[in-house]
Amino acid sequence: MISVEEARSRVLALARPPEPEEIALEQALGRALIAPAMARLTQPPFDAAAMDGYALRSADLPGPLPVIGTAAAGQPYEGGTPPGSAIRIFTGAPVPAGYDRVVMQELVQRDGDRITVAEPGHSHNIRAKGNDFAQGSAFQPQRPLRPADLALLAAMNVPRLTVARRPRVAVLAGGDELVPPGSTPAPGQIISSNDLAIAALAREAGAEPLVLPLARDTEESLRDRFAQAQGCDLIVTIGGASVGDHDLIGKVAADLGMERAFYKLAMRPGKPLMAGRIGAAAMLGLPGNPVSAVVCAKLFMQPLIRAMQGLPPGPAILQAVLARDLAPEGDRQHYLRARLAAGDALPLIEPFDDQDSARLWVLAEADALLVRPAHDPARKAGERMSYLPL
Ligand SMILES: Nc1nc2c(c(=O)[nH]1)N[C@H]1C(S)=C(S)[C@@H](COP(=O)(O)OP(=O)(O)OC[C@H]3O[C@@H](n4cnc5c(N)ncnc54)[C@H](O)[C@@H]3O)O[C@H]1N2
Numbered sequence: 001m002i003s004v005e006e007a008r009s010r011v012l013a014l015a016r017p018p019e020p021e022e023i024a025l026e027q028a029l030g031r032a033l034i035a036p037a038m039a040r041l042t043q044p045p046f047d048a049a050a051m052d053g054y055a056l057r058s059a060d061l062p063g064p065l066p067v068i069g070t071a072a073a074g075q076p077y078e079g080g081t082p083p084g085s086a087i088r089i090f091t092g093a094p095v096p097a098g099y100d101r102v103v104m105q106e107l108v109q110r111d112g113d114r115i116t117v118a119e120p121g122h123s124h125n126i127r128a129k130g131n132d133f134a135q136g137s138a139f140q141p142q143r144p145l146r147p148a149d150l151a152l153l154a155a156m157n158v159p160r161l162t163v164a165r166r167p168r169v170a171v172l173a174g175g176d177e178l179v180p181p182g183s184t185p186a187p188g189q190i191i192s193s194n195d196l197a198i199a200a201l202a203r204e205a206g207a208e209p210l211v212l213p214l215a216r217d218t219e220e221s222l223r224d225r226f227a228q229a230q231g232c233d234l235i236v237t238i239g240g241a242s243v244g245d246h247d248l249i250g251k252v253a254a255d256l257g258m259e260r261a262f263y264k265l266a267m268r269p270g271k272p273l274m275a276g277r278i279g280a281a282a283m284l285g286l287p288g289n290p291v292s293a294v295v296c297a298k299l300f301m302q303p304l305i306r307a308m309q310g311l312p313p314g315p316a317i318l319q320a321v322l323a324r325d326l327a328p329e330g331d332r333q334h335y336l337r338a339r340l341a342a343g344d345a346l347p348l349i350e351p352f353d354d355q356d357s358a359r360l361w362v363l364a365e366a367d368a369l370l371v372r373p374a375h376d377p378a379r380k381a382g383e384r385m386s387y388l389p390l
């Protein structure tokens, strides 16, 4: 069995270079820029007042000074600025050349058309032209676009963007025991849960998921579902990955010409993970146990989807302090469902006693996956450990 690290690099090697798509700025939340966005203007485009008050020369203080005009946002003052004068000014208005300071109105005594300033405050309250960004500045963050990025891109006057096309991900769950949520299960049946979680994880990573109808445990049914996944960039199967008589994914995928990158890795949960390529599509065969499927999706599927968009694959691995002693680990890298609590410099992490890979309730109560390398020795409370946030 290969290691988690080796499996990860083989999975990431399945990513093809991202394909460009041009979209409107309003559609850009969560998308990955694959060409830099260039600022089409300078911001602020002029020296701008940062406060409501009076624009004047510092050298003329404390006054008294005549107020000879007004400037507001969108209504610049067009007159002269002779020494010994001031104008009324409002936040966002251009500060006329000649004045070097805006004094907040709270610090000004006004008597008719004259002002006196006993104590002007420290700040000059002027945002210099270009102090945010200059025309021609290139913006290309190595992460999905966030809400505030849309404001920046709007301020840069960039109404259209070149982003990575969203990878299309087919989610293929199967098993004779599975019926969709809302059905009444017959004896021996359960509700299919994984497909929803895997589709949501795909969407979270930037993909456009396509959840296929549940497959039966027959080669014919699976072949039919693979045919429905035509045109997708990634096919993610759930279940049927192990060695039982009804675990047909490997066989059907092989019959369809799958080039296997690996099958099985030294990981817990998730040992029977399968990866490769079928025609133009990458393929991941996730194990059926619900927790195993989610853990594999976080560790392999989401990084692959991010890589397909030209993004750093992740996931972020963070540090925490162990809240209790742990026995030595076995021969597979273990991802333990765990709770986080506030600590001093780092959070405290405590794994749940029951790590059954079918228990979704425990997964829902977990904040993190505590990472223990294969053959990790016994650990004491207080030691530093790695974890993956959920
Ligand atoms: N003899 C062995 N048996 C098993 C091994 C092994 O090495 N030797 N590995 C175990 C491990 S580890 C895992 S994980 C599972 C994975 O098996 P499969 O990928 O073949 O998954 P299934 O058998 O189809 O299902 C396992 C389990 O999960 C439930 N399931 C499947 N799909 C869904 C779904 N969409 N929603 C909800 N639950 C689902 C299914 O009913 C089973 O209970 O194999 C072990 N066995």
Ligand code: MOO
Pocket (backbone or CB within 6 Å): 267, 268, 269, 270, 271, 272, 287, 289, 292, 357
């Ligand atoms: O490795 Mo399987 O993924 O637990 O239960």
